């Protein structure tokens with residue numbers, strides 16, 4: 001929350017393991033192996049798009065038969081699967097609509113509930129909430145809650161989603177939206193989800209209050225779930241947002257920032273919530289500790305991959321494509337993965353960044369240098385590395401359409417930078 005004070009913040013030890021999971025800055029292209037393939041499948045088994053996670057020693061990509069549901073359910077990870085040359089297959093991007101098809105009804109119910117939950121007590125907050133929820137958003141986090149819930153329910157003998165699963169998804173989306181409202185104030189961004197931001201439309205005070213209200217509202221719903229493990233998990237996330245934003249604000253234009261610090265900040269800002277979403281869903285399914293921990297790791301690795309991709313897109317896409325301002329990270333001194341990698345190669349870049357772009361044209365020059373010396377490509381490799389780990393984390397789940405959809409989400413994220 002915006003009003004959180006510094007003495008609460010622990011930059012500490014809880015997530016230090018995350019920076020040690022193979023994000024070495026000199027990783028070679030051959031090491032990365034998450035690939036997607038263009039076979040689309042017209043039945044409800046949309047997950048037939050083959051998601052392959054090959055290992056370092058496998059130079060060709062394994063592709064599985066997609067003709068039957070049995071093949072689909074048996075195929076992933078089997079060593080006996082046929083080997084095809086991935087380059088021969090036409091690639092077709094995954095669409096969000098297809099990706100979420102197996103939880104489309106769950107998402108529809110979520111959207112209805114979000115509108116009735118938020119801001120019902122105050123007309124101004126109601127309008128602000130309507131503005132941001134009505135603007136859309138990918139609903140990636142609640143979709144993850146639904147997919148993990150359904151993928152793990154079977155392990156515990158559950159037939160489907162419980163009330164707790166559904167409420168968890170609503171809480172997560174509320175927290176995410178609150179963090180975006182506050183983030184847009186901090187970043188002075190005037191566009192979000194293709195529309196004017198809350199602070200742009202209603203002023204900063206309403207935006208802060210609307211964000212606080214949504215954090216508080218979600219905490220109330222969280223407490224009412226009466227599961228102490230999930231309460232601890234999610235309340236930590238709310239603290240992590242503030243840690244991430246403060247960490248970012250205190251290292252602007254700092255060319256000595258290291259990849260590990262960037263990953264830690266990205267964990268606080270983004271991966272922590274996604275990890276809590278996937279772990280929380282598994283907890284409410286009654287999954288055992290081994291599975292809940294793997295789901296946490298899955299969410300963390302997907303979240304890190306997602307943030308790295310987002311940071312690449314800030315360099316490569318237009319505001320229109322993004323639905324939010326583009327090219328603003330570097331301009332504001334927020335040095336993300338592409339810049340951190342480029343700084344290793346190009347000393348001139350440091351000079352320009354440290355001058356805080358006081359000379360006309362120097363920002364464009366810096367962006368050019370980042371692109372020229374392979375910053376984008378190396379960041380792509382980092383995103384793929386985290387994606388590979390995320391795919392491996394899913395191996396503890398029984399094979400199902402929900403597990404395939406989770407795999408596809410990892411691929412979808414990477415395809416945003418193709």
Ligand code: IPE
Nearest residue numbers: 137138139140193270307310
């Ligand atoms: C945006 O998240 C914030 C980041 C973590 C980069 P999303 O891209 O999931 O935002 P919406 O919900 O789809 O608008």
Ligand code: IPE
Nearest residue numbers: 179180183187241269270324
């Ligand atoms: C988004 O961070 C906010 C959080 C993850 C809390 P950014 O500032 O990096 O992302 P956009 O570009 O505004 O979505």
Ligand code: MG
Nearest residue numbers: 183184187189
């Ligand atoms: Mg922002």
Ligand code: MG
Nearest residue numbers: 183184186187
């Ligand atoms: Mg920000």
